[in-house]
Amino acid sequence: MSRQMPDDTPTILVGRGGQATGPASAPPPAQRGGRTPIIAGGIAGCLLIVLLLACGGAAFYFLAGPGKASLQPTASRPIPTPGSTLSATSTTRAATPATAAATKSATHAGPTAAAATGTPATAAATAATVTAAPGSPTATVTLPAGLLAFASDRSGKYDIYVTDPKTPDSPKDLTADSTGANRHPAWAPDGQQIAFASDRSGKFEIYVMKADGSGVRQLTNDGPNTQPAWSHDGSTIAYAHQIADGTRDIYVIKPDGTGLRLVANDPHDDFGPQLSRDDAQLAFLSNRDSKSLPGTGELYLKPTASAGGARRVTPNVENALSVDYSPDGQWLIFAGKPDPQGSFQIFTIHPGGAGLTPLSHVAANESYPAYVPGGALIVFVSARGGNNNLFIMNADGSNQQPLTHASGDNIDPAWQPAP
16 A cells, blocks of 8 residues: 655535517408498497497407417527537626636736637647536636646546646546655646656655656655755755654755755744745745644745745735745735635735735635646636546636546646746
8 A cells, every 4th residue: 555645635625478569450441331321320330330349359359368479589598508618709698706706806807818719829828628617607718838737546546647738637647657656746947857756665755757757766865755846947946854753844956866955944844835936035834833734834935045034924824735926926826724614715915915815716625726837827626526626717716617527636736837
């Protein structure tokens, strides 16, 4: 039986028909009498006949009722059902709480995913239609080029998979030949290598492999070591190292296994490293304020060049699980649990601590958010279907749609950078 990694995974969790508009057929008009003399009795007789005809018609109308008109709409409007596709020109739908951030802060509008208009895809992006969540229509989302890596236990153990986001339910298992668990895939900046954590040696260590799963190399041998994250210049990999008392510190190492250096050290737990776009700042999680649940922390920032100087970014949200930088460096996205008895939810915040904005709008656990290259989209994990699957949304939290529809636990999403 393979060993499981230190637990950093959230516990999962028209009314009646109208009357005809045309006038009813009237009885034919009385024929003129031609040259017949007009007498009083004749006039009275005609009047009596007209009166009887009018009364009879009214009685018939009263007894039979108005005729039913066939209601034909001026244009056919399809009723959206899960899995159906609506033409962009057929109807316009208002955003609902399940698919849009109804009360988004004006400070974080965020770029939105472009809807497909039939324009051919460029070399840097490919148009793909993803299936909408139940209760919302499908939508065409322009996805950047590149593969999506993630971890899943669908095979009976955690393995690293890669898939084309256009066909996300047909992934390739890169670590099928490993006897251990494999987690936390992290793409190198050039998109040619993946760092990951595996306990194939008996304890979790940091490994690097090519994008096709070949050329596996072990970088560390003093584990447990988990949660690798590349610097954006590709020169180092940050990761969390667990020491004897069960807490973790953060180190960086070169991709060839040399140049080991401690960058975050505290008597409490420091973990989940992510580097800023210029590699000058390290975002990480820590329970050094001792308010978070085991395996979670508060969000901190510190200079990468030194071991000290950490400052807390999230004063009102504890129990954070993971963090990522936006491509422009203006936002941090993380999963946290403001209510210890509630579910993990996704938030964004400025690195300076302002503009805290919730992006989750369901009660299920949502976690492991990561920006897609370009910053217009966010890939994340949601248990809204009963188990963890990968979802995608606009950077402002709108248009949330599933990518994978698999059984088991599907977590740790990472989008391949553009070459």
